[in-house]
Amino acid sequence: MKYIIILGDGMADESIPALGNQTPLQAAQTPWMDELARRGKSGILYTIPQGMAPGSEVANLSVLGYNPMQVLEGRGSLEAASMGVAIEPGELALRCNLICIENGKIKNHSAGHISTEEAGILIQYLNERLSGNDVRFFPGVSYRHLLKMKNGDKHILCTPPHDVPGTAFEQVLIRPETHEAQATAGFLNTLIRRSQDILENHPVNIRRKEEGKDPANSIWPWSPGYKPQMKTLAELYPIRSGAVISAVDLIKGIGVYAGLERIDVPGATGLYDTNYEGKAQAALKALREKDFVYLHVEASDEAGHEGNVALKIQTIEDLDSRILKTLLEETDRWEEPVTIALLPDHPTPCRIKTHTANPVPFVIYKPGDTADAVTQFDERTAQQGAYGEMKGDEFIKTLFQ
Numbered sequence: 001m002k003y004i005i006i007l008g009d010g011m012a013d014e015s016i017p018a019l020g021n022q023t024p025l026q027a028a029q030t031p032w033m034d035e036l037a038r039r040g041k042s043g044i045l046y047t048i049p050q051g052m053a054p055g056s057e058v059a060n061l062s063v064l065g066y067n068p069m070q071v072l073e074g075r076g077s078l079e080a081a082s083m084g085v086a087i088e089p090g091e092l093a094l095r096c097n098l099i100c101i102e103n104g105k106i107k108n109h110s111a112g113h114i115s116t117e118e119a120g121i122l123i124q125y126l127n128e129r130l131s132g133n134d135v136r137f138f139p140g141v142s143y144r145h146l147l148k149m150k151n152g153d154k155h156i157l158c159t160p161p162h163d164v165p166g167t168a169f170e171q172v173l174i175r176p177e178t179h180e181a182q183a184t185a186g187f188l189n190t191l192i193r194r195s196q197d198i199l200e201n202h203p204v205n206i207r208r209k210e211e212g213k214d215p216a217n218s219i220w221p222w223s224p225g226y227k228p229q230m231k232t233l234a235e236l237y238p239i240r241s242g243a244v245i246s247a248v249d250l251i252k253g254i255g256v257y258a259g260l261e262r263i264d265v266p267g268a269t270g271l272y273d274t275n276y277e278g279k280a281q282a283a284l285k286a287l288r289e290k291d292f293v294y295l296h297v298e299a300s301d302e303a304g305h306e307g308n309v310a311l312k313i314q315t316i317e318d319l320d321s322r323i324l325k326t327l328l329e330e331t332d333r334w335e336e337p338v339t340i341a342l343l344p345d346h347p348t349p350c351r352i353k354t355h356t357a358n359p360v361p362f363v364i365y366k367p368g369d370t371a372d373a374v375t376q377f378d379e380r381t382a383q384q385g386a387y388g389e390m391k392g393d394e395f396i397k398t399l400f401q
Contacts, residue, residue: 010301042385074225232259
């Protein structure tokens with residue numbers, strides 16, 4: 001038996017009056033998701049443990065059967081693994097966004113989805129002006145980067161920038177949780193303010209403003225942690241090998257610690273214009289060679305953060321017609337059966353433009369198993385599925401049974 005999880009990041013949502021009180025998943029034309037629901041069994045999954053913030057790092061670790069309360073050390077250290085950046089003892093890693101500040105407020109978390117090329121120039125410039133023996137920046141994809149700090153204290157309270165668009169940045173600066181962490185919080189807040197002076201009139205940002213684009217005029221460090229300690233999936237479950245396919249360093253980093261081979265797909269952007277077909281073909285190739293594939297698609301989450309309902313529906317339909325259709329039609333012809341699971345990691349409602357901790361719908365199709373009565377894939381119908389409610393590692397254990 002082969003296994004694949006197709007993860008549509010942030011696909012779940014709320015009822016939207018403009019859609020006749022449907023969610024984007026309900027409003028979208030998704031014949032292949034519905035076909036999967038007809039073949040399989042559905043349920044809903046709680047991916048966010050009580051008391052934890054509904055971040056993608058928490059949710060994806062939960063989907064893969066890990067307890068985030070035990071293994072999570074922040075996004076920074078996970079993304080560092082994907083980027084090939086070693087986290088040494090005594091080093092603190094943080095996700096570092098390039099964001100747009102306008103009139104003292106956070107306009108958006110992505111500097112208008114700045115290009116990777118432009119962002120790389122700015123990160124290099126920041127290293128020339130701000131880095132030293134204690135701190136260094138590492139370039140990632142688009143607005144997503146890494147900050148590594150020696151002798152930093154992880155006991156600081158950082159606000160994800162995608163949670164607070166429209167908020168004065170001074171109100172959500174880093175705060176220490178302990179007396180010992182005061183120096184770390186103060187140092188990072190100084191970096192934020194200095195970065196604004198350094199970046200505002202950089203040629204990249206001058207050109208972006210002339211073109212009507214948002215400037216990347218501030219850094220925003222968050223999600224701090226040290227190097228995590230995780231067992232691989234092969235140590236936990238009956239699989240020998242696996243792969244992770246994503247445009248996002250966070251997911252690829254989780255895959256690295258989970259013992260999965262990282263597969264990079266040319267043209268995978270993490271946005272609506274990602275290379276859906278390339279991801280589908282990469283997943284099929286990996287499935288022929290390995291036992292398990294974790295296929296992550298970011299586009300719906302970014303549409304939710306933008307509050308763009310039409311774009312979110314488009315990204316859901318693209319996943320359906322350009323990935324799921326290909327995977328179902330191809331694996332139906334294989335001699336070896338393939339178990340296929342589909343789900344979001346968390347909701348990203350367009351109304352509030354950020355994540356929530358509400359449960360998500362899922363479906364698992366195992367060739368030869370009796371299907372339940374569910375014939376559509378969405379937040380409401382999944383509640384009627386045979387699997388009912390799940391949490392923790394119940395989903396992944398059910399997948400591999």
